[in-house]
Amino acid sequence: MSEQSHFFNRVEISLFANPKLVLLAIFAMTLFFAWQIPSVKMYSDFADLLPQKHPYIELHNEIKDNFGGANVIIVGVEVEEGNIFSNETLELIHQVTQAVDNLPGVNHNLVSSFTHRTTRKVWLTEMGNIVSDPYYRPQDPLMSAEALTELSKAVVANPQVYGPLVSSDMKTALIKAQLNEGALDYEKTFAQLQQLRTDYAREGINIYATGQPVLVGWAYYYKDQIFQILVFTALIMVTLLIFHFRSWYGVLVPLAGVLVSTTWGIGIISLFGYNLDPLGLVIPFLISARAMSHGIQLVERYYAELEETRNSHDAARRTFQNLFRPGSLGVVSDAVGLLLIAIGSIPLNTKLAHYSSLWALSIIITVLLAVPLLLSVLPIPSKTQLKQNVLRHVADSASGVVVANPALILMVGLVLTVGGGFVASHVTIGESEPGSPILYQDHDYNISSKAINDSFPGSEELYIVAEHRDEGGMKKPEVLRELEALQRHMLLDPDVGGSKGMPDLIKQVNRLLHNNDPRWQQIPKDEFYVGGLMFAYMASSPIPGALKEFVDPSERVANLVFFYKDHQGETIRRAIHTAKQWIEENDGKVDGLSIRLAGGTIGVTAAMNEAAFDTNKVVLPLVFLLIFAFVMIFYRSLQAGFMMFVAMFFATTLTYAYMGLAEVGININTVPIIAVGVGVGIDYSIYMMDRIREEMVRRGDLRESVRAALRTTGLAVSFTAITLIAGIVMWIFLSDLRFQADAALLLSVMVVLNGIAALWLVPSWVLVFKPKFITQLSDDAGEIIQRNHSQAPSEDL
Known part of the structure; x- marks a missing residue:
């Protein structure tokens, strides 16, 4: 046995020698975190939504006042x-x-x-x-x-x-x-x-x-409704637990783990001094759901072990031995996906990454450790045999299909992945339709947006800022003519409903001073004359700062405003591309003049979209790479890491394909969901792979090991997936926030796809490629199973 296994064995012996003491320490920590909860505040800060290091946001911060x-x-x-x-x-x-x-x-x-x-x-x-x-x-x-x-x-x-x-x-x-x-x-x-x-x-x-x-x-406004849905979701999940386990142990033990984990998570938010944003509540809910998922896995395994040992302490200890390490690997995978969200420059996601990754890691103590210890001190439940429900019959049938057709299943998975990759290439960066995707199209907000945009050049504004190195540089005729040329260029975009800027004002005042003669609606050739027009306009108004919306007090920085009717991803990309095209062609044409992008709603949204895309582009490969590395190191097998990579790639590619078909864009709201979804799914695959490996020690036959894993861990994975979907799917019908409904659909799709990867692709891959880390077991794996068996007074093998 390796030093690592010796150390783990010593820790395990120490923990189960004093379970009540360890549980008391966990309870004390729970009270400490509960004490912090009242200071947590729920509010939104607009600045938290903005990628503060993006050049557009830096400009926005400079000019917003x-x-x-x-x-x-x-x-x-x-x-x-x-x-x-x-x-x-x-x-x-x-x-x-x-x-x-x-x-x-x-x-x-x-x-x-x-x-x-x-x-x-x-x-x-x-x-x-x-x-x-x-x-x-x-x-x-x-x-x-x-x-x-x-x-x-x-x-x-x-x-x-x-x-x-x-x-x-x-x-x-x-x-x-x-x-x-x-x-x-x-x-x-x-x-x-x-x-x-x-x-x-x-x-x-x-x-x-x-x-x-x-x-x-x-x-x-819908905050109370969100909490009502969460309560209703919890009731549904409890109902499913009752239906599945038919015992208080199966219901209360997983729920106790969720309650403790949630208390720790919210307490962590308080200790960081962070706020809860109403739009970010879905991630904490997901983490709590994952805590329940691990709890269900543990109770399922405890019941199975209890059938053999008939000793509560031994069954709980064997449950810990078999599930703690793969469960911890899954939790670390979740935490990695969440932590990497901080790579982006959006403060909301950075805060979310910090507290949610620690919250996820706390599941190792609050669920993976606490639940087996709790089961070890509780008396043996009166019911330990799970009834043969419909799900069990389905699991038995599915195991036969997988064992009989593994190559065909892998071929179908390959075809779906290739086709999904093509559809995924059409996913929109940003919004895919007018209005806000957070609300339904027939909502008052989107109706208001449409009515205003139909009547006006557009409520969505793009700011393009011109700067001159000299004070008073905006009065130079060549500068004004250059800005006028930029305006003409931008107005070629059919989505631009109009514009506003210094050239318009100067031409209007010039015309006014010449008896409103249209022939004088032009930019003068003399800088001092332009200054006179600006002074005349300011002098005509008793309100200070009459020119403030056009030029700063030093007359060195001017703002051009362009009006758009929506902030769809395609509209924003075309707007930014059109502006960049002109800037590249005319850069340096006027000495001392520089053009900067971009402010206003369009500029800020462009920065958010670019930051979301860049984050998504970096985070997903890193999540894949790190989980690959963790699994490879944990199982000391390159094949194990590659198998998990295949499962993640299949589920993620088809998730993006769904987003393309459902017109769900990549934005600051969906990126965290996708990242955590990868971690959620890999838990299932890790549990399945580990159970096949364990059964291989017991049985020595690969086909029978796969069949047994699907009937046991496969059943638990299926039930936890159904429980999670049954909870979040209700948001589709009850929430007036479309974002919550779309998120529920996206998460449901991710859970289903990851469940398919775990229940179909992983076993099929094992059967077809026969990886050595499973077929030729390490000494550590054999010793663990042998030690499990030796602890039971009698076993029916």
């Missing part, structure tokens, strides 16, 4: 009949604007609405002075029909208002409010926004709301 960012609320007020230019509607728009401005967390300097004080009409007086007034004054008496007509004409004459803030059919007015980033109270802001929509609702008036803060608010 001056030009705004992606954390913006967009409200649309629409009239069903006529247009918005009536006294009643204008007053309503003004009231809604003020109410939006007063929402918690709003940056009052970055509110846009055509009735807001910062949006002003500019004209030239008879004396040659430029003056400005707000478009709407609430203190004025009711406007006449002529005055309302003049107001509508003034709005149409200003391209900064007509189109961006008032729809072309004049039926909808838009209100935008930028939120300050940080630990915002999204729940409170959303509640007040929804109350605002209720308070100002009128017959014939529709009030829409969209934007990232609104989306997060909806996630908070």
Whole structure:
């Protein structure tokens, strides 16, 4: 026996010599972690969703206070009949604007609405002075029909208002409010926004709301529903445990392991000082489900061992001997998949990786160790024989099929993998449809987004920032003409609904100073003249920072805004590609000028998509490589590692094929699920491989060993897979969050595919290729089994 096995044997003897003492220590640690739970907070921080090291996000952080960012609320007020230019509607728009401005967390300097004080009409007086007034004054008496007509004409004459803030059919007015980033109270802001929509609702008036803060608010809104579903899921899983085991041991022991593991996990979150994000709750749930899965495996094996030994302590110890090491290998695989998520630069995933990997590792103590120790001190259960249910008959039939047709099964697996790889190549990076995939298409949020995007150039903004090395560089005519050329180039994209920038403003003011003659709507040739136009525009407004949305105070940095109707992955890729193409062709053409990408909703989402893709591209190969290495080292066999690699590759390839068919994109929400799914699946394959190896020691016949493993461990794997699916599948029917439903479907598919790999591919591979680490057993494996047998007073072999 090797030194490693001697050490493991000594630890095992020590643990089972004092099981109550060890359990008491685990209980004390559980109380310690439980004490930490009340300090855990649940909230969303927008900055946690952003890959902070990405150049787009670095730019976003630089400009968000001056030009705004992606954390913006967009409200649309629409009239069903006529247009918005009536006294009643204008007053309503003004009231809604003020109410939006007063929402918690709003940056009052970055509110846009055509009735807001910062949006002003500019004209030239008879004396040659430029003056400005707000478009709407609430203190004025009711406007006449002529005055309302003049107001509508003034709005149409200003391209900064007509189109961006008032729809072309004049039926909808838009209100935008930028939120300050940080630990915002999204729940409170959303509640007040929804109350605002209720308070100002009128017959014939529709009030829409969209934007990232609104989306997060909806996630908070369904928080109670999420917890209800989790409770309902737990009840279903308990019901299945009762149906399967028909005993309190089979129900309460796995549940005790889950409860202890969950307590440790949430306590770890508290010790890290991290917050729980509502959108990230699926991963903690998965870890708890995996804890239950290991608990079921242990109780199943305990019952089997008890049939032979009729001694609770010996049966528990043999269960520990046979399942602790493969179970620990599976847990480490789970933890590796979770920890590697931190490779990406998204803080939410980094936090998730830190606490969830430790949570997963805690299962080694809270379940793989604690459950056998608990079983060793409990009295023998009255029922130790599991009844022959339908699942057992299926397992018996499946074992016969696998043993009879292993080569055919491998060939079918190869064909599915190749076909799945082709379909997987069409998976979208980012979103695959308009609106938000977190909610259903008929949800109020997506209806609001569609209504606003149908009426306006687009609610999704792309910021392209121009910088000049000299202060005042944005006043140079050659710089403005270069920016104008960039705007023309971007407008060739059919998805661009419009744009806004310094060139537009300069040409508009120049035209205004020349009696509104369209021939003067051009960029002047003199830098000082451009500066005069900018000064005239600022002087016309009593509101400080009139140029702030276009250029910074040093007049060195300018912002170009392009409006898009959605942030689908293809739309974003085309937008970024179009911009990069122009930058590459024109880089250095104007001395001192540089163009930087990208801000706004489109830029931020592009960074998130690129970070998710890069993370996915690095994490999955690393997960595969590390699990391959762990299995190879653990079993001292290259063939063992390669077999696990084949199982992982089959399940993962077909998972991506499903994502391609179901139009589920690769984004910051799906990457963690895929990573943890790989670890979930490899547990099944490891258990199956280890049981075949163990049965080979007992029986010496490979076919019979495979058949016995499928009837025992195969049954446990099937039941744990069904239990997990039966729980999460209910989210499809009960959750109003589409993301949760899609995640449940994705996880169900991954569980099924990994179960197929474990129950069909692994045994078939063993039968066809007859790996030496199974057919020619190591001394350690033989000694372990012999030691197990010698501990029983009598055995029926």
